[in-house]
Amino acid sequence: MRDHYDFSNSVKNPYAKKLKKQVTIRLDEDTVEYFKALADDKGIPYQSLINLYLRDCAQSHRDLKVEWQ
Numbered sequence: 001m002r003d004h005y006d007f008s009n010s011v012k013n014p015y016a017k018k019l020k021k022q023v024t025i026r027l028d029e030d031t032v033e034y035f036k037a038l039a040d041d042k043g044i045p046y047q048s049l050i051n052l053y054l055r056d057c058a059q060s061h062r063d064l065k066v067e068w069q
Helices: 029-042 046-059
Strands: none
């Protein structure tokens, strides 16, 4: 390894804003099982499927209708 590295010509990562952020979220067990089964059918990881679903909701500005009983 070198003692000194020259970063004077370096550029910022253009994809840095597109990186994913790790979060902790609590989901019902049956919800996780639903997405795991659906992900198996689609051939993708279940966390990626949940991310795709949430991204679709956010992009389409889907509003949740909640009725408490």
